Amino acid sequence: MIWSAKLINHRNEDRIGVKFEKDKELIQRIKLISGARWSQQKKLWHIPDTRENRERFQIAPEEDTVLSSEGRKHHDLFIRWLSSKRYSPNTIKTYSDALRSFLLYYKSKDVCELTNADVLDFNNDYILTKKLSASYQSQIISAIKLYFRTIRETKIEADKLDRPKKPKTLPNVLSKEEVKIILEAHANLKHKMMLSLIYSCGLRCSELLQLRPLDIDSKRNIVLIKQAKGKKDRITPLSPKILELLRAYYQLYKPKTFLFEGQEPGSNYSAKSLQSVLKQALRKCDIKKPVTLHWLRHSYATHLLESGTDLRYIQELLGHNSSRTTEIYTHVSTKSIQQIKSPFDDL
Incomplete structure (x- = not known):
């Protein structure tokens, strides 16, 4: 079995990249290493850069990795x-x-x-x-x-000191039909509930995982999001359909500390597991787009805009500091664009 290992920087994190010919035994062995992940972009497995892992893959210590x-x-x-x-x-x-x-x-x-x-x-x-x-x-x-x-x-x-010029990229947005298919892909109520809550409230992944049962105010039909990005609290409306799902979920799972708990009672559901939930849904409904959890948040904002919600309210719901951040959704909304007639039609 031939393999090679080297130090890499993946998503601004020091890692050890491991390459080898496709081999089921090696894949199973590397999966046993804590923190091992596959990079589709780099076409290799990568693991945390620790002394133990360096010794495991025979990577000699480098002076260049030690500060003065x-x-x-x-x-x-x-x-x-x-x-x-x-x-x-x-x-x-x-x-x-x-x-x-x-x-x-x-x-x-x-x-x-x-x-x-x-x-x-x-x-x-x-x-x-x-x-x-x-x-x-x-x-x-x-x-x-x-x-x-x-x-x-x-x-x-x-x-x-000047920062580099930022590339102007547009947020990725799903159609309402695509969102519906993804949210209905899971039969597991917990998995369905997590994805549905992200979309229905425009939550970030971290915000969903920090929610506690008391943050759901069924009397006022709101969700309280505490100490989110920028250490800000905000509220977002709670859909009546989501409230029904939440009640069924609560009856079945009876969460104590966090609304969505891991295998150990009182522990957080992990971000990695939540990402896996989405990937499973995409496989089930055969969607080939590289959808991420943040796409659901982008889609929520765009669909609100297309339904006539004022941009200022969307800014508040998403927790953006600047209206300029929220204005980017005007560039991906198709409501007005679809009404424009192409001159090609008149040829």
């Missing part, structure tokens, strides 16, 4: 500062990992000697050379700007 003592001090200081500001664990990890990449690149240089020119060289010689995404580059710049505003004795002028 000064870099480690600044990295730890940044994590403490982010924690004191009560940033979410995900944001802390994203920002601290981004700063770490920058400090690692200049590990032989004193942090107080780093300049804006070094940031420019890092963008060109590291990010662009490795063909890393614009979003990853933006995360790096955001982390650098945030950190170097908080420390003294630095030559970096954070306010003069």
Whole structure:
């Protein structure tokens, strides 16, 4: 059995990529490793970058992955500062990992000697050379700007650092017919309930998994979403049809701590399992589009807009800070576009 393993960066996370010819035994063995996932884009399996996994796949330790003592001090200081500001664990990890990449690149240089020119060289010689995404580059710049505003004795002028130009992409939207087919694909009430609630309330995956039974207010027909992105509370209307489903679900599963619990009572249902629920639904209804859970949220917003809901209300329901974020749905709404007659029809 021939295989190869190397260190990779997948979705801004350090991983170990493992390649081998298709072999059922090897696939079963790698699936047993905690955190192992298949990347369709890279066409390889990838696992967490840990000392145990490096030894398992005979990857020698690399000095380039270890910060200098000064870099480690600044990295730890940044994590403490982010924690004191009560940033979410995900944001802390994203920002601290981004700063770490920058400090690692200049590990032989004193942090107080780093300049804006070094940031420019890092963008060109590291990010662009490795063909890393614009979003990853933006995360790096955001982390650098945030950190170097908080420390003294630095030559970096954070306010003069520019983020890369963002590509203008449109959100992916499903038709109402496609949404209906996906939501009806599961016979399992719990699976059906989770997907239906995401679409009917325009929830993010994390918001659904943090819901508690008390967050469902059946008297006022609302769902209370607490401490969502940006640490904001918001409410969203509760569909009468969803309320009926919820009552049947509650009678069957009797959740205690979270509305949707994992196998252990009182534990969160995992995001990975929820993604699997959607994938199973797509297979059952033979939809080939690369649908994600966020597509359901996008579809909710677009369908609201097409039904005549004011953009300002949609902004509130989605929890967007800026109306500009919500306005993107006007570009994917087909209600007005479908009324336009093509000049081709008059030929």
